[in-house]
Amino acid sequence: xxxxxxxxxxxxxxxxxxxxxxxxxxxxxxxxxxxxxxxxxxxxxxxxxxxxxxxxxxxxxxxxxxxxxxxxxxxxxxxxxxxxxxxxxxxxxxxxxxxxxxxxxxxxxxxxxxxxxxxxxxxxxxxxxxxxxxxxxxxxxxxxxxxxxxxxxxxxxxxxxxxxxxxxxxxxxxxxxxxxxxxxxxxxxxxxxxxxxxxxxxxxxxxxxxxxxxxxxxxxxxxxxxxxxxxxxxxxxxxxxxxxxxxxxxxxxxxxxxxxxxxxxxxxxxxxxxxxxxxxxxxxxxxxxxxxxxxxxxxxxxxxxxxxxxxxxxxxxxxxx
Numbered sequence: 001x002x003x004x005x006x007x008x009x010x011x012x013x014x015x016x017x018x019x020x021x022x023x024x025x026x027x028x029x030x031x032x033x034x035x036x037x038x039x040x041x042x043x044x045x046x047x048x049x050x051x052x053x054x055x056x057x058x059x060x061x062x063x064x065x066x067x068x069x070x071x072x073x074x075x076x077x078x079x080x081x082x083x084x085x086x087x088x089x090x091x092x093x094x095x096x097x098x099x100x101x102x103x104x105x106x107x108x109x110x111x112x113x114x115x116x117x118x119x120x121x122x123x124x125x126x127x128x129x130x131x132x133x134x135x136x137x138x139x140x141x142x143x144x145x146x147x148x149x150x151x152x153x154x155x156x157x158x159x160x161x162x163x164x165x166x167x168x169x170x171x172x173x174x175x176x177x178x179x180x181x182x183x184x185x186x187x188x189x190x191x192x193x194x195x196x197x198x199x200x201x202x203x204x205x206x207x208x209x210x211x212x213x214x215x216x217x218x219x220x221x222x223x224x225x226x227x228x229x230x231x232x233x234x235x236x237x238x239x240x241x242x243x244x245x246x247x248x249x250x251x252x253x254x255x256x257x258x259x260x261x262x263x264x265x266x267x268x269x270x271x272x273x274x275x276x277x278x279x280x281x282x283x284x285x286x287x288x289x290x291x292x293x294x295x296x297x298x299x300x301x302x303x304x305x306x307x308x309x310x311x312x313x314x315x316x317x318x319x320x321x
Contacts, residue, residue, distance in 0.1 A: 015149040016134040017091045019126065022147055026117065026125075028085030029072060037067040068118065073110035077103045086147075096144045108143035160191045163233035167225070171237045179216045184238070187213065187231050194228060206231060 017025075040063055048056055075083050080100040081093030093101050093109070116124035116138050125137040134146060187209050194202045210227035213234060214220050221230050 016136075017089075017147040017149050018135050019129045021089045021091060021149070022129065022135065023122070023126070025083070025085035025089040025091055026122070028088055029083050032084050033068050033071055036071065037063065040067055069110055069114055072113070073103075073106045076101065076106040076109070081106075081145075090150050091147055092150050093140075093145050093147050096146060101143075101145055105143045105145050109139035109145060112139035112142055113137075160188060160235060161232055163229055163236055167229060167233040168236075170222075171234050174217045174219055174234065174237065176217060176234070176238055176241070178218075179213065183209075183212055183216065184235075187235060191228070191232055191235065203227075 041060065044059055044063060045056075048059060051059075072083060076093060079087075082091075086092060093105070095101055095105065113125075116122075116128070125139075128137045128141070129135045132141070136146060140146060190202075190205055190209055194206070197205070206227035210221050210230050213231065217234075221227065225233075
């Protein structure tokens with residue numbers, strides 16, 4: 001990934017093309033150019049058979065220059081940096097600031113490309129691409145251009161399980177402005193892959209992420225709330241805030257209700273949890289140890305009456321079926 005800053009102070013994240021894809025694109029361009037050159041040469045030989053040898057030689061040189069040099073320059077200029085080979089490989093030539101190239105950029109690239117690609121069979125271009133941090137050849141350096149990837153494979157995003165209903169709206173007062181994007185990404189990746197982790201490893205990761213998130217928000221994790229459930233609830237609160245900013249409060253409420261799991265019974269509150277315990281959906285995969293609060297006058301949180309300490313349910317977060 002290469003971060004470029006435009007004249008308007010906008011950071012652009014571009015993916016520079018590497019040598020294999022660029023070499024394939026150049027090879028395709030050369031095959032197409034040579035096919036056109038052979039066809040034009042045959043047509044000229046047939047049509048200029050009556051001319052003398054000097055005239056035929058001059059026409060051959062002019063054909064070589066126009067087809068193998070002028071052709072790529074014209075194609076890159078008219079297509080704004082996309083030749084036939086680059087379109088096939090998903091590449092494009094752009095300026096150093098991320099803008100489209102002009103005729104002068106294509107002209108410099110084409111003229112220097114004759115030396116470093118045609119005359120040296122691509123050896124100079126390969127060496128320059130290996131040395132350059134962004135895979136640029138000499139033509140790109142002198143023209144102030146960069147070959148970037150246009151088609152980037154889209155990674156499949158996993159399903160983020162929703163929090164339990166009894167945590168809905170509980171973290172609406174948290175200040176999430178200090179949470180960096182990297183932490184949000186780590187939390188989301190954990191929630192989408194926690195069922196694939198070892199129970200002990202997943203539990204320790206959830207505790208560490210919950211601790212980091214609580215430190216950024218300035219509010220500790222509530223007692224009795226499993227760390228995975230806490231992470232899911234805070235992520236849902238962030239998504240609801242973004243939906244309210246983008247679409248308004250009605251759309252955000254609709255999105256929150258659609259994301260919340262459907263239950264047949266009433267939604268537990270703090271009082272009912274103290275009596276009836278935490279929802280049974282929070283059982284750790286593989287028997288991960290749960291964290292329960294100390295006994296109080298109202299009983300243990302997350303523990304139904306008559307359940308001994310050895311029979312307490314775990315508190316790992318399992319998305320509803």
